[in-house]
Amino acid sequence: MMSTESANSFTLIGEASDGGTMENLSRRLKVTGDLFDIMSGQTDVDHPLCEECTDTLLDQLDTQLNITENECQNYKRCLEILEQMNEDDKEKLQTELKELALEEEQLIQELEDVEKNRKIVAEDFERVRAEAERLEQEEAQYQKEYCEFKRQQLELDDELKSVDNQMRYAQMQLDKLKKTNVFNATFHIWHSGQFGTINNFRLGRLPSVPVEWNEINAAWGQTVLLLHALANKMGLKFQRYRLVPYGNHSYLESLTDKSKELPLYCSGGLRFFWDNKFDHAMVAFLDCVQQFKEEVEKGWTWRKEKLKIQVAVVALTLLKHNLTLRSNGQKH
Secondary structure, X not given: OOOHHHHHOOOOXXXXXXXXXXXXXXXXXXXHHHHHHHHHHHOOOOOOOOHHHHHHHHHHHHHHHHHHHHHHHHHHHHHHHHHHOOHHHHHHXXXXXXXXXXXXXXXXXXXXXXXXXXXXXXXXXXXXXXXXXHHHHHHHHHHHHHHHHHHHHHHHHHHHHHHHHHHHHHHHHHHHHHOOOHHHHHOOEEEEOOEEEEOOEEEOOOOOOOOOHHHHHHHHHHHHHHHHHHHHHHOOOOOOEEEEXXXXXXXXXXXXXXXXXXXXXXXXXXXXXHOOHHHHHHHHHHHHHHHHHHHHHOOOOOHHHHHHHXXXXXXXXXXXXHOOOHHHOOOO
16 A cells, blocks of 8 residues: 555656656646545545455445445435325324324423332332341341250250259158158167167176277167167156267266266276266166156157157167176176
């Protein structure tokens, strides 16, 4: 493709004799270059064109020409139709046009209303969406609290079952205790050979069976405690003596002489043969047993406990017959 600058840059060299012809040719070239510049300004294609560009341009022009001819044909047909229409058709079309214009206005108004409603719906949607998010958060919190309460409920159920089991066990123990004689359970009275026993402590001794004095003293302590508990149960106040349970050093206190103590314990040895306080203490104890027996035989009003105490009285009576003063020489 050749530009206008190329065209303007030509310099004609000729003979001086042909000056008029050369001048005429230069003017023609200048006019041609100006025409090319004008054409280049009117289109996107620079001029002058090469052969290939010219063919392309011609194809484009043919396409535009065909489109223009088709439009022209359409316009002609429309014009022919309009020319064939009468006045009634024109009025009808005018009426339809007005109706369409009115319908257009109505549709525009409806569109505006729809747009307003759309904005309202959009606002409602945003509000509902925010409410839904809030409800989802509350649901998540509720689910969390529900799981926590469920865990606490399970723990409380376990504790309740444990408490129920403990209650049943306690009730069983209570029923068992109600059927248990506290005196029989606390003071087991039996015999071992020729000796009466209380809580497995032998009360007495023989030359052939020298029971240790510590065991005898412990047996006396248990015996004093039993009689003291039975008397308190009945509200019995002994005359002449007061029992003082003190383990294996229990004793009786004379009510007529508070300074006089009668020990129900002994360590043996020579002192045992010369000191008769132990004998007096056993006699005093048997006196208290006799008072207790007489009180029971009066007909104590606690019927259910009477039989239990009578059993204890029989046991104490056996102990009484098992006791003999050392002057007998057989039992001590």
